[in-house]
Amino acid sequence: MGPPGAGKGTQAKAVADHFGVPAISTGDIFRANVGQGTPLGVEAKRYMDAGEYVPDEVTNNMVRDRIAEPDADKGFLLDGYPRTLAQVTELDSMIDATGHRLDAVLVLTVDQDAVVGRLLKRAEIEGRADDTEDVIRRRLEVYAEETEPLIAVYAERGLVVSVDGMGEIDDVQQRIFDALDTIAQS
Ligand code: AMP
Numbered sequence: 383m384g385p386p387g388a389g390k391g392t393q394a395k396a397v398a399d400h401f402g403v404p405a406i407s408t409g410d411i412f413r414a415n416v417g418q419g420t421p422l423g424v425e426a427k428r429y430m431d432a433g434e435y436v437p438d439e440v441t442n443n444m445v446r447d448r449i450a451e452p453d454a455d456k457g458f459l460l461d462g463y464p465r466t467l468a469q470v471t472e473l474d475s476m477i478d479a480t481g482h483r484l485d486a487v488l489v490l491t492v493d494q495d496a497v498v499g500r501l502l503k504r505a506e507i508e509g510r511a512d513d514t515e516d517v518i519r520r521r522l523e524v525y526a527e528e529t530e531p532l533i534a535v536y537a538e539r540g541l542v543v544s545v546d547g548m549g550e551i552d553d554v555q556q557r558i559f560d561a562l563d564t565i566a567q568s
Contacts, residue, residue: 383533384490386521387497387504388547389554393490394461396555397562404453407461408441411448431511433520435465435528442472449476457482465529470536486565487536488558490547494522 384390391407398405412430415423422444429436445463448454464470477483498518505513512521536542543565545557 383487383529384492384547385494385497385525385530386518387501388490388492389500389551390461390490392551393547393555393558394459397488397558398459400559401457401459401562401566403457403459405459405461406445406448406454406463408436408445408463408465409461411444412436431517433512433517433524435524438466438468438472441465442469442476445469445473446476449480449482464532465525467532467535470532484536484539484541486543486562487533487541488562489533489542489544490554491544492547496548497522 391409394405394407412423412426416427416430417423422440425440426436435441441463445460449458460473464473473484498515501513501518502515504510505518512518533542543561545554545561547554
């Protein structure tokens, strides 16, 4: 977890490789569907372009299908999910049904201004439709309203691992590995 621009996607791939599990990124799946013009993509695009969340039901169904695929049998890393309280509840029931359990909820902490700068830079490089300044501000607002409160929910369960997400990508990655390896060994 972490606000838009915290580096979740980059770090998620490295962490997933490290543990030999797939990284399941809801944002990437939505973008792939948008690119292919599927009905899911057409629906998701309306929300994504405005910086809003795709409705829970759509997102939950997509994640449920994805974690039922064979490569997720032995575990998986979720990037960008859950983002709402309803998604937390739904994820609980999904992983109950598949016999998985949550090992950790990794929170990347970042400086708000730095995050906006990062996102604007990414907009130049990748040309994402949801990386314009207005949409970035809206995405940060939605994160603060809907997603940040989930950290407390998972903290109560003793699952939160907070890592400083500022600095070089490799340094952040090392901090994450150190924190998660400690948990994996315990
Ligand atoms: P991301 O690449 O994770 O920043 O996601 C890009 C966009 O996809 C978000 O701004 C949302 O519109 C949508 N999205 C991704 N994950 C979720 C989620 N868990 N719930 C609702 N919408 C999501």
